[in-house]
Amino acid sequence: MLIAGEASGDLLAAELVAALRAQLPASNSQLPASPVFFGAGGAKMAAAGVELAFDLTQHSVIGITDVLKKYFEFRRLFNQLLALAIKRQPDVVIGIDFGGFNLRFGQAVKKYVRENPFSTWKPKIVQFVSPQVWASRPGRADKLARDYDLLLSIFPFEKDWYAKRVPSLRVEFVGHPMVERMRKSELRMQKLENSATPKILLLPGSRKGELQRHLPVMLGALKLIQEKMPAAKAKMVLPNPALMQLAKSLGAGMEIQIGELPWALAESNVAIASTGTVTMECAFFGVPTVTLYKTSWLTYQIARRIVTVKSLTMPNLLADETVYPEFIQNDATPENLSRAVLELLQDQIRRELIKLQLAKIILSLGEPGAASRAADAVMSLFA
Secondary structure (H helix, E strand, O other): OOEEHHHHHHHHHHHHHHHHHHHHHOOEEEEEEOOOOOOOOOOOHHHHHOOEEEEEEHHHOOOOHHHHOOOOHHHHHHHHHHHHHHHHHHOOEEEOOHHHHHHHHHHHHHHHHHHHHOOOOOOOOEEEEOOOOOEEEEOOOHHHHOOOOEEEEEOOOHHHHHHOOOOOEEEEEEOOOOHHHOOOOOOHHOOOOOOOOOOOEEOOOOOOHHHHHHHHHHHHHHHHHHHOOOOEEEEEEOOOOHHHHHHHHHOOOEEEEEEOOHHHHOOEEEEEEEEEHHHHHHOOOOOOEEEEEOOOOOHHHHHHHHHHEOOOOOOHHHHOOOOOEEEEEOOOOOOOOHHHHHHOOOOOHHHHHHHHHHHHHOOOOOOOOHHHHHHHHHHHHHO
16 A cells, blocks of 8 residues: 655655566565555556555645645545555555655554454555654654654665664665656756856746745746846746646746656756755756745744754755755745845856755765665565
């Protein structure tokens, strides 16, 4: 059983399913040679042959406010999946990212097993992509250690972090899946800057709420940039057509591309991006990026009291320094963003230095083959 609640997790789950299918026929494990995959996710999981109870990626939310608005809907979906798990009794339950939902789900499954000691169902519980307990609420690591059989990490520092706090939890660093995906494309090697026509890429996010909060600020910044640099061209990349319609309604008049982010990154000089997974893709292509994040007042007030890391931008955390200029909440203004972008566009030496920093970060993410290594680790639970 696999559960993914976001587009990035949907892709990661599909890759893991393919890797597990490739290994199971030759395996000597307790699992059947012809496995059945079911759960909740999105289109990529369905295409990989996962039987979906529903498309959970359509319910993706961000921040406390959005979660509260959809609390009863999420509770209904959660209970539906838990009933499905109890009915079908999978050998393995794998949560793919989406930590707020998946950690509670894994705990609920283990609670059911503990309360039914005469049941023959003894599932292994796995989480693929560590929840960011190292950034806030580190006490949640204890719950992971209590309920989880395996945690699959995609960032190199996480294994040591858990080893110091909950040594009983098995954590395996499998590498970042992006390395494998990007290796399949030669775009990275072909990347060339065109200084005569600066190209700015806008990456406001993959959720409706992110677009509504980030895009007005980005468009304001773009206007200021083009006032100072009229030759600058802009493009936006979004994950689906529905968000494109929202972007247009918010005033986006530039070219909007659906998917195929590597192509856009390969031809960009600078990006403006929401903090999140996409900043790692920017890093892989060596694109100097200005990052931002805005959320509701309530979510921000809670987060600023519990978040302990210096930055919300992963390349900055991996480098332990400010590689990408970052603007959070009230600091995310058109003036601040435009100033940072113009400084990058006008300073080629600084852009080259940033690219060198990014290259070191990418090297730290491991070799290609994260999904295969993750499948190996899952299979080892049944050796």
